[in-house]
Amino acid sequence: MVASAFAIVYIVWGSTYFFIHKALEGLPPFFIGAFRFIIAGLLMMAWALIQGENVFNFKNIKPAIITGLLLLFVGNGVVIWVEQFLPSAMVAIMISSSPIWFVLLDKPKWQENLSNRSTIVGLIIGFAGVILLFSERVMSTFTSLNSGRDLFAMLLVIIGSMTWAGGSLYSKYNSTQNSAVVNSTWQMLAAGLAFAPCSLLSGELNQLDLSSVPTGSWLAVVYLIIFGSIIGFSAYVWLLKVQPATKVSTYAYVNPVVAVLLGIFFAGESITKMQILGLIIILFSVLMINLRQYRAARAAS
Template sequence: MPSTSTKTASPLWVIIAFATVYLVWGSTYFFIRFAMQGGFPPFFLGAVRFIIAGLIMMTWCVIKKEKIFNKKDIITASITGILLLFVANGIVIWSEQTLPSAMVAILVSSAPIWFVVLDKPHWSVNFRSTATIIGLIIGFGGVILLFSEQIGNIFKSADAQAKLPWMLLLVVGTISWSGGSIYSKNRKSTSSTTVSSAWQMLAAGLVYVPVSFLHGEYKGLHLQNIQPHGWMGLIYLIIFGSIAGFSAYVWLLQVRPATQVSTYAYVNPVIAVILGIFFGGEHISLTQIGGLAVILLSVLLINLSKYRKEKKAVELVNG
């Protein structure tokens, strides 16, 4: 992903980056579970995934002779990485062991709403855009509709009340992700996107290590006992989920409005459902099809006002 110091970027690169975040991150829920089923403990998985991905990216930066040591940038990247990849991502991984994936997907999809609430510098823009606000509400409603059948089963279960603390914890994780993303976007960095992403992953990966020890994950862990599909899941998460997906996300935050970038949270559950249909033998109902349509409509609405402004700006320039 080419680095940029401005708020403009090639439309082609923007499309590629959005496609990467939409498609790849929609599949990471599947591969996280895949890796854990293969024998990787959750926090150990996070440590290995982000440390290896960060080292690979940092090595590439060194080969390209980029400046990697800037104290201010490292501190900013470390705070961002811990908020996004450790707090938010770690809560998702931890919660998936207790909560059904449908409930996790719904609570995580509230991220776009928190983006608008926490992005104070852009309140005057976001809250004046009717299309954006309606799109956010419709999108969240679409995700609920998509998983409405599973939600009913969750609240009918005997341990429904026991799941409430985990649901609240997921809300905290979602706020952490949104807040960390906005913090990163509003902090100017002299480092390239690749360098920033590498430091973010390394910082998060290193924090995962002591947490994994505290949870006793290293006791009885033998790498030779990890199943082949566990290694396959880890490799996918490193290459696609971290290096490709996260780098694209960090870059998009620098060149597009946060509300636009946050639409990944609505699209990812769609990709997860589609993967479940094709690879998990799951079936899709008319209600779910309706939910998919509503979600896609919301993404269109959220982007509509921005597209109109850009079109008007182009027309003014061309006279």
């Protein structure tokens, strides 16, 4: 189950950058957030009720709502909003700083993580690998950045990355609900309901003509609901409960790898020697971050 959950988070979330960009071609950002998470939350609530889960327990709902606002409304919302202005490659690189924030913000694990040389080296190497992977795109991006707006968007991505790490750690240490389905339900509903007034106040709904939205944008939203939210996010929430947060955070290094590979196989993009080197370095960094767990498991067996 752990291996399957990691595979889902690594592969499915690596594809969401592309599908968010496709959704934005016909739909405004706050509307996407509200529609995606409200529908996903309602579907998950229906499933939880069918399974006989204890859904309406305020003691369990409160930490889930806080987590949902930090992770999905702020963390994911920033990604959706800034992809209007920044290339997805640039966003992916900045989001890949989140494993570093996981280590710095995880106070209960400071002694363990900061004294673990392989973890620290792996984090640094992984971030360098992501930069190397997108180095050619980054250079062209910096020459075309709109200094004011785009720099502000980049700052928001860093804040969103920190918020995502903080929300993930809050979920790990404060969740009172054993069911990942119930946790994910309230987290997504909280985020969706927070996006709704933003969409209204920003005037998105006044300019939105649903009849003119391309089919591709609707299909992208459906993918984000089913795979990005219901399947991917539930796997992530469950992993936070059963695995070290630093290990779970490696998704942020692998997701850009998946995004590049999808571009090669499905969008006809080519891969350079520099990108191949970046891919190898990133995979090596994930091995370094998990080296301590591998050794412990081997010693135990």
